[in-house]
Amino acid sequence: MNQATKGVPIVYTIRGCDACVKLLRKWEAEGIAFEERRVELSQAVLDEARKYGDMVPIVVWPDGRVEQGFEGNLGCFI
Amino acid sequence: MLQATTVVTTERFEKGLSYADFLAQATVNRDKFEKYYEDSALTTEDLSFFKKAAAVPDGPSKILALAEAWCGDVYRELPTVVRIAEATGVDLRIFLRDENPDIMDEFLSNDGKARAIPVFVFYTSETRYITHFTERSAGAHAELAAIMDQVRTDLNLPPGVTFATVAEARKQEFLRAVIARILPRFPEWRKQSIREMRTLLSAALKLPNKG
Numbered sequence: 001m002n003q004a005t006k007g008v009p010i011v012y013t014i015r016g017c018d019a020c021v022k023l024l025r026k027w028e029a030e031g032i033a034f035e036e037r038r039v040e041l042s043q044a045v046l047d048e049a050r051k052y053g054d055m056v057p058i059v060v061w062p063d064g065r066v067e068q069g070f071e072g073n074l075g076c077f078i
Numbered sequence: 079m080l081q082a083t084t085v086v087t088t089e090r091f092e093k094g095l096s097y098a099d100f101l102a103q104a105t106v107n108r109d110k111f112e113k114y115y116e117d118s119a120l121t122t123e124d125l126s127f128f129k130k131a132a133a134v135p136d137g138p139s140k141i142l143a144l145a146e147a148w149c150g151d152v153y154r155e156l157p158t159v160v161r162i163a164e165a166t167g168v169d170l171r172i173f174l175r176d177e178n179p180d181i182m183d184e185f186l187s188n189d190g191k192a193r194a195i196p197v198f199v200f201y202t203s204e205t206r207y208i209t210h211f212t213e214r215s216a217g218a219h220a221e222l223a224a225i226m227d228q229v230r231t232d233l234n235l236p237p238g239v240t241f242a243t244v245a246e247a248r249k250q251e252f253l254r255a256v257i258a259r260i261l262p263r264f265p266e267w268r269k270q271s272i273r274e275m276r277t278l279l280s281a282a283l284k285l286p287n288k289g
Contacts, residue, residue, distance in 0.1 A: 040146075042105065073241075076149060
C-alpha cells in the first residue's frame with residue numbers, strides 16, 4: 001500500500017542511526033501513524049530513499065513534502 | 079589506549095570479520111565499497127609510509143575496524159584501510175558496531191556521546207593499542223564548520239544558528255544547502271583521512287611522516 005492510499009507519512013530509517021531512533025520514539029509516544037522503511041535491510045529500499053535525500057531519517061509526507069534529519073539531529077548519510 | 083583495561087584481547091580480535099566476510103554479510107552498499115576500493119585515494123608515497131610503519135618494532139600488525147555497511151562514512155573510508163592492510167600485511171578485522179557495543183564504548187567520540195564510525199584502531203602484534211582514527215579527519219570537521227558558516231551567510235541566517243536552532247521554516251533549506259556542499263568534498267576528505275592516519279601513526283611510533 002502506498003502513501004497516497006494510506007495517507008500516512010513514510011519514514012526511511014536506519015535503526016543504528018540515533019536521529020532515526022529519536023524520531024521513531026517520539027512519533028510512537030505521540031501515537032502518530034507512519035510507515036517505516038528500513039534502508040539498512042534492503043538495497044532496493046536504500047535506492048528508493050536516495051531518490052528523496054542523502055541523509056536519514058527521511059520523511060515523505062502524504063502531500064509530497066520531503067524532510068531530512070530530525071529536530072536538531074542531522075542523521076546519517078546513506 | 080583510552081581505558082586502563084580493554085575488551086580487545088588477542089582472542090577477541092581474531093573473532094572479527096575479514097573484509098570478504100564483511101562484504102558477504104552486508105545487505106546494502108556493496109557497490110559503494112567496490113567503487114571506493116577500486117578508486118583508491120592512496121598514493122605510492124602513502125603506501126610506502128604505511129609499510130615503513132608496519133616494519134617498525136611494535137608498529138601496527140593489526141587494525142580493528144568498527145563499521146556498519148549502511149554508513150556513508152564507512153563505505154567512504156573502510157576501503158582505504160583495506161588497501162593499507164593488503165599492502166602492508168597488517169591483519170584487518172572488522173567488528174559490526176551494533177553487535178559489539180563493548181568495543182564501541184572504548185572509542186566513543188564527542189565527549190563520550192557519539193558512536194561515530196568508522197573507527198580504525200591500530201594495534202601491535204601483541205594487541206597493544208597504538209592509536210586510532212574516528213569517522214573523519216579534523217580537517218574535514220573544520221571544513222564542515224566552515225561550510226555551515228558559508229551556508230548561513232548565503233541564506234541570510236543569523237550567525238551561529240545550527241540545524242537544531244534554525245527556524246523550522248528554514249530547516250530543510252539549510253540542511254539541503256549544507257549537504258550539497260559536503261558531498262563534493264568527499265574525495266578530498268578521503269585524502270585528509272589518510273593524512274591524519276599517517277600523522278597519528280608518525281606521532282605514536284616516532285617515525286618521520288614520509289614515504
